[in-house]
Every structure is written in structure tokens, then in C-alpha cells.
Amino acid sequence: MRALLLIAAASALIGAAPAKKLLTPTEVVAAAPASAWKAISPEELLVMDLKDGGRVVVQLAPQFTPIHVANVQALARANYWAGATVYRVQDNYVAQWGNNDSEKPWPKGVTPKPPAEYWRNLNGLAITPLGSPDPYAPAAGFSQGWPVAYNPAAGWAVIAHCYGTVGVGRGLDPDTGTGGELYAVIGHAPRHMDRNLAVVGRVIEGIDRLSSLPRGTEALGFYKDKAQYVPITALRLASQMPPAERPAFEFLDTSSASFADYLRIRANRNDDFYKRPAGGVDLCNVQVPVRRKPSGERG
Amino acid sequence: MRALLLIAAASALIGAAPAKKLLTPTEVVAAAPASAWKAISPEELLVMDLKDGGRVVVQLAPQFTPIHVANVQALARANYWAGATVYRVQDNYVAQWGNNDSEKPWPKGVTPKPPAEYWRNLNGLAITPLGSPDPYAPAAGFSQGWPVAYNPAAGWAVIAHCYGTVGVGRGLDPDTGTGGELYAVIGHAPRHMDRNLAVVGRVIEGIDRLSSLPRGTEALGFYKDKAQYVPITALRLASQMPPAERPAFEFLDTSSASFADYLRIRANRNDDFYKRPAGGVDLCNVQVPVRRKPSGERG
Numbered sequence: 001m002r003a004l005l006l007i008a009a010a011s012a013l014i015g016a017a018p019a020k021k022l023l024t025p026t027e028v029v030a031a032a033p034a035s036a037w038k039a040i041s042p043e044e045l046l047v048m049d050l051k052d053g054g055r056v057v058v059q060l061a062p063q064f065t066p067i068h069v070a071n072v073q074a075l076a077r078a079n080y081w082a083g084a085t086v087y088r089v090q091d092n093y094v095a096q097w098g099n100n101d102s103e104k105p106w107p108k109g110v111t112p113k114p115p116a117e118y119w120r121n122l123n124g125l126a127i128t129p130l131g132s133p134d135p136y137a138p139a140a141g142f143s144q145g146w147p148v149a150y151n152p153a154a155g156w157a158v159i160a161h162c163y164g165t166v167g168v169g170r171g172l173d174p175d176t177g178t179g180g181e182l183y184a185v186i187g188h189a190p191r192h193m194d195r196n197l198a199v200v201g202r203v204i205e206g207i208d209r210l211s212s213l214p215r216g217t218e219a220l221g222f223y224k225d226k227a228q229y230v231p232i233t234a235l236r237l238a239s240q241m242p243p244a245e246r247p248a249f250e251f252l253d254t255s256s257a258s259f260a261d262y263l264r265i266r267a268n269r270n271d272d273f274y275k276r277p278a279g280g281v282d283l284c285n286v287q288v289p290v291r292r293k294p295s296g297e298r299g
Numbered sequence: 300m301r302a303l304l305l306i307a308a309a310s311a312l313i314g315a316a317p318a319k320k321l322l323t324p325t326e327v328v329a330a331a332p333a334s335a336w337k338a339i340s341p342e343e344l345l346v347m348d349l350k351d352g353g354r355v356v357v358q359l360a361p362q363f364t365p366i367h368v369a370n371v372q373a374l375a376r377a378n379y380w381a382g383a384t385v386y387r388v389q390d391n392y393v394a395q396w397g398n399n400d401s402e403k404p405w406p407k408g409v410t411p412k413p414p415a416e417y418w419r420n421l422n423g424l425a426i427t428p429l430g431s432p433d434p435y436a437p438a439a440g441f442s443q444g445w446p447v448a449y450n451p452a453a454g455w456a457v458i459a460h461c462y463g464t465v466g467v468g469r470g471l472d473p474d475t476g477t478g479g480e481l482y483a484v485i486g487h488a489p490r491h492m493d494r495n496l497a498v499v500g501r502v503i504e505g506i507d508r509l510s511s512l513p514r515g516t517e518a519l520g521f522y523k524d525k526a527q528y529v530p531i532t533a534l535r536l537a538s539q540m541p542p543a544e545r546p547a548f549e550f551l552d553t554s555s556a557s558f559a560d561y562l563r564i565r566a567n568r569n570d571d572f573y574k575r576p577a578g579g580v581d582l583c584n585v586q587v588p589v590r591r592k593p594s595g596e597r598g
Binding site: 089091092118130132133134135136137162163172173187188189190191192194195196207208211212213214215266269272273274275276277278280281282283284285 | 388390391417429431432433434435436461462471472486487488489490491493494495506507510511512513514565568571572573574575576577579580581582583584
């Protein structure tokens, strides 16, 4: 009954006969006007190059974890990750990188024991609701380009652990982790990590470079031999790179009409291939569209 | 408020002070009695060997898609997949294998155009409810070892597209696919595929062999050059192998008390590492425990 009602609602929204097919998500994103795209600052782009030539780009989220993100930025500027590696790849879970086995001193400007930025105050966040139930929180939606789980009654909001989400490795409480060891989700969203680890961003390009690495055979997916570690040849902010070499990205404004269309269609796939719309969608299956900044707009 | 109530409920269930830590999911599974484990028939195990020595084992689900599963079994027995390859690996989506680029005739016993087994009748299925909302269906739970989404009002049930789920590649309607081309989910659960494709099983061992393959660079993750195809050296039922070489598995009975414990703890991680239980869990984050049959029990 619920599904039938939602199919009817979708048909009403496009103002057409019920049999009319919807656009695909890709088509909706392609039709978004330039004004619906927001540039990402080069200070909020972490660019990691792997030895095989692969590049992984992480967008940082200072709105959610300001002290941890400031740490990551300070570590990058101090070239803290010289000699770092990807040393853990656990199937359907995370890839993790940093200076494993090393006890480098923290550079100037780093807060060694940050407070528990496991969530932020909901106040001040405008949220586009997901419109579907979330198993892990009272509500879910999108704010400033990020997928968030939130609790209106308790007043908290967090970036959800979705595919590509980047967080800070830590030990046991009260240690939140400093930011020297980072992980990216490479499997089904491990949402039980929400509010248990500090999220600093998400991979917006090159996640396949991490997700296709061989899995580590030790407990938790650590590589057994150091020979298996994947060397990181460079890990810095885009702002540290020569302007002509900086990658530049923009994301689809999650408060835009284009994003609302995209969200609705994600929940109601109904095109030449998909015949039975679900009438609902998981937060992590609505990946916020990100693209390389079109050339000519750079600057 | 909801989360707090559920934390309280979990504490009540273990009959201890609120500060008491729960067991981890791994500990609960290790404590399950032998009677809680169910053997999988060698007729319902598809064993795929890749050229690099990796093995992928698929459990079939004839209870849900009898005609498609019968096709897969008939194809295996006829050695239909001699020369087959993995020819498509799309990041955060699926790996796909079969006789791409070949038009082999269907062996005897194969139904070339099976009916639309996109879901089955809910009648006759005993279901252990998930206990958390599902964004894609009115209800979700577990039946006979499988994660299912279902609609009590409409009377249908399907195996959900979770990490490792195996389905039948198809063209456009009304073709449901015969079973010669199969895919496995290697990323975040693409649940919009539920009721749009026929699910024949799930990978129970070796999914990392597929998920760590290089991604294809063509549209939909197809490999560009045939040289990138990953040869399959053998693809047959366990029942076709010499008895001494057959892998043997069992799964945790999803109607057992052990599974109920496991499910509750999956929704309320609260141990030395996880401090803030979610009070809920996603269907696809409750992977039904499967293990190699302990030696001595084989036979």
C-alpha cells in the first residue's frame, strides 16, 4: 500500500500519465544549472597520490569536526605523512592509511587530544530531509552537501558513515584520535560507527583505488608483511599544490531544486531498466553528485 | 529519546546494570550451539575458481527463485561456463561473470525464458523481524538464513540486494535473464534492484576475490580489453566435485536464539570500542553468519 501510494505520488509530481518513465539520476544531474553547483575550497581538498599513480581526493568537512579537520590540515602542511602508507584494507569495511609503526612527534598547530567531535549541534544546519526512514537515527537528510543522520529531539547531527566516508582512526576512549591515521569506508555503510568515530570528510575521486587493493590477511585487515604496504608518494592539501596542478571540484547544492529531483528519482527508479520503484531510498544510496569543475571556471 | 529507550531496553535484556558491556557479535556467534547451525546441501553450492587461485563460493536459494536456480544448476552440470570470465567490475556496485561475447546454445534442462521470479509469495515463510525500519519495503527480516524484504499487505518477499548477493544479469523486459550471466554485489547494497532482478543466492566465501579486482573503465564497469577479463578455471556445483574436495558450509539458523542475540547486538554495539549503540540496524549490516563445517562433521 505504501509503495503504491508513493508510486502515485511520483507520477503526480511529474504531471504525467502513470506509465510515463522518469529520467535517470544521471540525466537529472546533467540537466542541473551551473548555479546549483558549489565549488569546494582548495583548503578543503586532501590529495593523496599512491605509488602506482592512482590519486584519491578527499573533501574535508570543517563544519562538522573543526578541530579534527584543522589537525588534518596542519599535518598536511607540515608534510607529516612523508613515508606514509596504506597498511590496512578490510573487505566490506575500511582502508586505512598513515604512519603506521612510526611515532613521529606532532607538528606545531596540531591538537594531540581533540575533544569528542563525534557529532555536532543540529542548530544552524539547514537540512533537506531524506523522506525515507533511517534504521540508525530518528531522521536523515542532506546539509551543505553532506549526508547526515540527526536527532531533532536530542539536537545532534552527524555525517553518516557511507561508502567513501573518511574518519579518524582511534584507540579506546577517551582518545578520539588525532588525525594522523585516517580510514575510508570501502563497503556497505558501517553506520554503527556513527557517533563512535570522528568523521572528517569523504572521498570524492579515486575511491576505487582504495577499494580494489588486495585485502589484508591479519585481524581487521592489516597487511601481514610491510612489503604489502602501499606507499603514499604525496599527501597534501590542494592549496599546497601549484595552482595549475590543483584538482578542482564542485558538488550539487543539496538545497537546490536539482538535488530534490535527484533525490526523488533515487527513491523511485522507473526507467527503461527499472520497472518497480521502491518508493524509498537509503541515505547512503543517495550519493551527493560531485564533479570536476568545468574548465574555464577555474580560478 | 528513541535511542535512549532502546539502550535501556538492551540493558534490561541482559539483566545487568546499564554500564555493563555487551558481547561482540563475533563472541555471540562463537557461543552458538551446534544445533543452531544448518548444513548447506552440495547441490546448493556453486564453486567458482579464478585463474589466480582464488575461490568464490555461492550459496543458491531455490526457495526464492526455483526456476532460475534450476537453470544455474543445469548450466553448471553441462559445463556451460567452460571458458567463462569475469568481464565487468563496477566500483561500489557489481562484479559480473559468464560467457560474454559468446552465444552458446542453452544446454538441455535449461528454461531459456524463465518467468519473472522477482519476488515470491510471503505465504510459507517464517520470518524473524529485523526490528528496525527498512527504507525500501514495509518490513524486513530473516528467513531460512536469508535477509528478506517483504510486504505483508501485498504478500511478497524477496532476498534483499546486500553485499555479496548474487543475481541474474538480464536485458530489458520481459527478459528476466536465463542464468548464464551472474553478478555479485561488491558495494553498498543497491536495494533499488530488489524486485527488478532475479536473485539466485549470495557469496559465502571469497567475495574479496571479486571486490578487489581492478575496476573496468568502460560504461557500467565493463573491461575495455579482453586481456583484462579474469579467466574462470572452473565453475561447478560442489556436488560435481569429488567428495573429498567439496567445500562444506553451514549457516546460523535465523530462527535460533543465537541469531536473535546476534541481531540484537548488531543493533546495539556496546563494547570496549563502541560506546554509543545506535538502537537500530540496517538489514544488510546483519550478515547471516556462515562458517566452514567443522571437520569431523562432514559426511
